[in-house]
Amino acid sequence: MTILCLLLVIYAVAALVVVLLYMVAWYDYVNFRCKPDEGVWRDNIRYGRILAAVFAESVAMFVHFVTRPLRFVFDRHRPGSGPEKGPPILFVHGWGSASHAFVFISRFLKQRGFKKTYFMTYRPVMTDAAKLSQKLADRIDEVLTAAGSDRLVLVAHSMGAVLARYAIKNLDMEDKVSHVITLGGAHMGSRVAAFMPIGRNTLQLLYQSDFLKDLASAGLTPGKAGYVSIYSAFDEYIIPQDSADLGPGAVNHRLDWHGHARLLYSPRISRLIAEVLETGGPA
Numbered sequence: 001m002t003i004l005c006l007l008l009v010i011y012a013v014a015a016l017v018v019v020l021l022y023m024v025a026w027y028d029y030v031n032f033r034c035k036p037d038e039g040v041w042r043d044n045i046r047y048g049r050i051l052a053a054v055f056a057e058s059v060a061m062f063v064h065f066v067t068r069p070l071r072f073v074f075d076r077h078r079p080g081s082g083p084e085k086g087p088p089i090l091f092v093h094g095w096g097s098a099s100h101a102f103v104f105i106s107r108f109l110k111q112r113g114f115k116k117t118y119f120m121t122y123r124p125v126m127t128d129a130a131k132l133s134q135k136l137a138d139r140i141d142e143v144l145t146a147a148g149s150d151r152l153v154l155v156a157h158s159m160g161a162v163l164a165r166y167a168i169k170n171l172d173m174e175d176k177v178s179h180v181i182t183l184g185g186a187h188m189g190s191r192v193a194a195f196m197p198i199g200r201n202t203l204q205l206l207y208q209s210d211f212l213k214d215l216a217s218a219g220l221t222p223g224k225a226g227y228v229s230i231y232s233a234f235d236e237y238i239i240p241q242d243s244a245d246l247g248p249g250a251v252n253h254r255l256d257w258h259g260h261a262r263l264l265y266s267p268r269i270s271r272l273i274a275e276v277l278e279t280g281g282p283a
Contacts, residue, residue, distance in 0.1 A: 014061035021236035057259025071098035094158025108270035126199030161185025169222035221249035232258035
């Protein structure tokens with residue numbers, strides 16, 4: 001009974017966070033990205049779809065919370081032996097998350113034969129994004145040595161997408177990454193970051209911050225890697241949602257009715273990632 005009550009409390013907190021963030025997203029949409037006095041936005045309301053998508057996102061957030069202890073398993077994960085295909089894959093989580101975030105995607109890819117999967121958890125979570133990118137660059141070198149490979153694929157969620165682009169542009173990772181697949185990437189930041197009163201990287205992740213503008217100064221897709229951005233018009237963390245679009249230098253998949261956490265657990269997203277890996281993705 002105690003465990004059940006604890007799980008209910010965790011779900012209630014997850015649901016509350018999700019609802020509050022969607023209220024922020026709705027306020028932003030009506031006031032900054034449409035003409036509210038014309039009332040067109042009211043005609044586009046689909047109450048059933050909205051409620052279903054918000055519920056699905058609250059469940060995804062709950063799963064993300066309760067599986068957090070698995071990070072200690074994934075941080076120590078080593079690819080198994082046997083037939084493998086494709087290059088090594090390094091998963092890079094988002095702000096405040098950890099390696100456990102990719103429990104569903106990595107299992108899906110393993111079933112498709114992509115078994116060379118590697119993980120990392122970067123800390124401290126509040127520090128400068130450039131320092132966290134250095135940790136990513138060091139991990140890339142470790143994975144390439146362990147896998148005996150020249151290049152790898154990065155699959156990055158949220159802030160992890162920013163760290164990936166920074167490492168490629170500024171930390172000599174250009175020739176070591178063949179593809180970058182981002183999920184809800186905070187490429188041009190998010191207004192939600194303003195709700196965090198502490199931390200250096202939360203300032204850097206503000207929408208169109210100087211840090212992000214400088215990172216994109218030579219283009220949103222640095223280096224030689226092929227870029228794929230998968231994001232949702234219903235994301236409650238990346239506001240505005242088009243901040244996750246990488247422009248003409250990438251293949252962009254704009255989905256509907258997927259929240260930020262749900263991107264990590266959606267079979268549709270996993271299939272898109274597998275298709276990129278199986279076809280070689282954008283060159």
